[in-house]
Amino acid sequence: MQNKDLYFDQQHIWHPYSAVGAGQPLFHVDSAEGCTLRLKDGRELIDGMASWWSVIHGYRHPTMDDALKTQIDRFSHVMFGGLTHDPAIHLAEKLLDITHPALDAVFFADSGSVSVEVAMKMAIQYWASQGHAGRQKFLTVRSGYHGDTFGAMSVCDPVTGMHSLFAQTLAQQIFAPRPATPFGQTAPASDLKELKALLESHHKEIAAIILEPIVQGAGGMRFYSSDYLVQLKALADAYDILIIFDEIATGFGRSGKLFAYEHAGFAPDILCLGKALTGGYMTLAATLTSRKVAETIQSGEPGVFMHGPTFMANPLACAAGLASIEILMQSGWQAKVKRISEGLARGLSPCNSLENVQEVRVLGAIGVVELKEAVDMKVIQPMLVEQGVWVRPFGKLVYVMPPYIISDAQLIQLCHAICHVVEATNR
Numbered sequence: 001m002q003n004k005d006l007y008f009d010q011q012h013i014w015h016p017y018s019a020v021g022a023g024q025p026l027f028h029v030d031s032a033e034g035c036t037l038r039l040k041d042g043r044e045l046i047d048g049m050a051s052w053w054s055v056i057h058g059y060r061h062p063t064m065d066d067a068l069k070t071q072i073d074r075f076s077h078v079m080f081g082g083l084t085h086d087p088a089i090h091l092a093e094k095l096l097d098i099t100h101p102a103l104d105a106v107f108f109a110d111s112g113s114v115s116v117e118v119a120m121k122m123a124i125q126y127w128a129s130q131g132h133a134g135r136q137k138f139l140t141v142r143s144g145y146h147g148d149t150f151g152a153m154s155v156c157d158p159v160t161g162m163h164s165l166f167a168q169t170l171a172q173q174i175f176a177p178r179p180a181t182p183f184g185q186t187a188p189a190s191d192l193k194e195l196k197a198l199l200e201s202h203h204k205e206i207a208a209i210i211l212e213p214i215v216q217g218a219g220g221m222r223f224y225s226s227d228y229l230v231q232l233k234a235l236a237d238a239y240d241i242l243i244i245f246d247e248i249a250t251g252f253g254r255s256g257k258l259f260a261y262e263h264a265g266f267a268p269d270i271l272c273l274g275k276a277l278t279g280g281y282m283t284l285a286a287t288l289t290s291r292k293v294a295e296t297i298q299s300g301e302p303g304v305f306m307h308g309p310t311f312m313a314n315p316l317a318c319a320a321g322l323a324s325i326e327i328l329m330q331s332g333w334q335a336k337v338k339r340i341s342e343g344l345a346r347g348l349s350p351c352n353s354l355e356n357v358q359e360v361r362v363l364g365a366i367g368v369v370e371l372k373e374a375v376d377m378k379v380i381q382p383m384l385v386e387q388g389v390w391v392r393p394f395g396k397l398v399y400v401m402p403p404y405i406i407s408d409a410q411l412i413q414l415c416h417a418i419c420h421v422v423e424a425t426n427r
């Protein structure tokens with residue numbers, strides 16, 4: 001039965017960036033609890049991915065489960081046009097409470113990519129309302145990742161984003177070099193030289209600068225200097241341009257601060273949140289902005305912000321978000337992230353001496369082993385599963401961002417498995 005189901009899946013269902021009918025290896029999850037995925041064949045895997053940054057409290061967290069069940073017993077969904085409900089109100093209050101005081105208004109979106117679309121539309125409407133309808137372009141840095149929908153794709157790295165296929169349809173944006181100075185070091189002004197020149201020549205067309213603060217995620221898993229952002233902020237102010245921070249991956253403690261912008265000490269004009277927002281229980285994202293941006297948007301024609309998805313502020317998702325943030329804030333997350341950080345640094349350090357390894361880097365609860373050559377997923381994925389861990393490398397990157405509840409023993413086993421597999425592919 002199990003093989004029949006897997007075969008059906010391979011023949012008919014797309015997975016992320018996959019081909020149907022290509023017989024890609026799939027691992028069939030039967031249940032999950034804490035930091036463990038249990039497969040149909042009985043094998044247990046330690047989850048190193050937190051299901052792509054999102055499951056920060058682990059699977060089947062009792063408080064999360066209860067929050068969702070309680071909401072199901074009230075209502076699971078209701079349209080948000082003209083109606084409202086406690087989960088949305090309380091989650092918005094909570095988000096404004098834990099983010100920078102300058103952020104004052106919340107738009108609930110269905111996914112990270114959509115929250116990026118919403119942020120970009122906000123920036124365009126902000127300028128249009130002031131009579132600058134020509135400001136519709138975005139400045140960004142290379143190696144960024146912002147999602148898979150068209151607006152979001154247009155600001156992804158044009159090379160690693162693999163979106164060149166769609167170049168004719170994509171809006172043409174303006175790209176500066178990626179931030180070059182690693183996290184923890186002082187960025188020289190020369191890092192922003194080209195970005196400054198681009199601002200100088202294009203500022204009248206630019207609605208906003210969009211980038212991932214501190215951690216560039218799917219575009220390369222790089223950690224860069226907070227100094228870069230401080231200098232970027234000064235330039236954005238000088239040229240009167242909005243800043244959008246995409247914290248869909250970094251939000252909710254992952255980088256060692258509750259939000260990565262805290263490393264740089266200032267808030268963006270617009271902030272995108274997603275992934276860990278619901279503790280990985282439901283799809284939900286949010287775009288936050290200041291009162292000034294919100295009021296400016298609605299001061300022009302047509303007097304409203306022009307976006308409104310069918311499932312906006314889905315009550316189940318909002319209930320999950322609210323519970324997740326409450327758990328996070330009560331959990332002593334700083335100590336947990338610090339413990340994971342130290343465990344990853346210690347556990348992955350043996351990789352440093354391997355010949356096929358370019359660099360090992362750790363920031364917050366994120367660990368990256370960058371190899372010299374791209375890995376063969378068909379080979380490495382089963383090897384990792386064989387070692388009892390769920391890690392999903394891409395390109396040259398073997399990386400982990402485990403749930404914050406991972407135990408010391410699990411963390412040691414996770415790192416050990418990675419080192420073992422990286423070493424085995426060395427030969």
Ligand SMILES: *Cc1c(COP(=O)(O)O)cnc(C)c1O
Pocket residue numbers: 111112113114116145146147148212217218246247248249274275
């Ligand atoms: C995952 C991610 C997105 C896209 O979010 P989806 O929910 O997959 O649409 C956008 N930006 C960043 C930084 C991300 O990590």
